[in-house]
Amino acid sequence: MSFWFIQSLNSLALGGVLFTLAAGFSLIFGLMRIANLSHGAYFMFGAYIGLSVLESGHGFGVAVLAAGLGVGILGGLVERLVLRRLAGNTLSQVLATLGVAFVIADGSLWIWGGDPRPVSPPEWLAGGVQMLGLTFPLYRLAVVLFSCVIAICLWLLLDKTRLGVMIRASVDDRQMAQGIGVPASRLFTVVFCLGTALAGVGGVMAAPILSVYPGLDADMLPLALVVVILGGLGSLAGAFVGSFLIGFVYSFGQVLFPDLAYIILFLPMVIILAVRPRGLFGRITA
Secondary structure, X not given: OHHHHHHHHHHHHHHHHHHHHHHHHHHHHHHHOOOOOOHHHHXXXXXXXXXXXXXXXXXXXXXXXXXXXXXXXXXXXHHHHHHHHXXXXXXXXXXXXXXXXXXXXXXHHHHHOOOOEOOOOOHHHOOEEEEOOEEEEHXXXXXXXXXXXXXXXXXXXXXXXXXXXXXXXXXXXXXHHHHOOOOHHHHHHHHHHHHHHHHHHHHHHHHHHHOEOOOHHHHHHHHHHHHHHHHOOOOHHHHHHHHHHHHHHHHHHHHHOHHHHHHHHHHHHHHHHHHOOOOOOOOOOO
């Protein structure tokens, strides 16, 4: 009984981490129709920025803000200087994001080295909490709560603001949205900055759980891809539900069937693509 309970809580924590990564990926993919293959690299780069801020003596909150701001600015520069020049050529844009991922990965290796770097949670979230007679790390519960707060903030942004209306309209029918005056150029930059900033924040939040190491981007990007495909193109609800579902599937698969973990993870994705290509929460897009 204790195994199932602890493993379920670990799955929730992984799902929370995945949501901060996949939410931005889903928005970028839904709006710009670009499979941003550098998204995992932004996640890893944010974790390294947070690590440097923490090692310089600043608090965890400052590390989260610095990672979100730094990675968001980098994402904006990539969108403006690289992807925008390749507008209309989706294949070239995807290959460009892959190139950016390699640049970030090699740059991180050069700056921070190749050894895994552990990160401690903030002192006020250290220790554990008693649940059903078992001790579970308090920080992992905080990650789940943080992901729920991020989900609520994104929902308010997308449903209750003018910017959110433009984003949703562009995801549903980009050509119609542009026809009624939605400033697509600025909107793409804002969404790309927001999506990459979320990835950077997710990297810092994940660091005390996963540690920071070269290859973290390659480990996390496939999970984000599965979440987006499962949840549906540009769907916040899909990203949220899909993140926690994949968190459970991947976490339990790694423990119960380690030799079949990726089969258990990717087989449902293949089935969903065959049965419901738009994903569980996806809608027909133009």
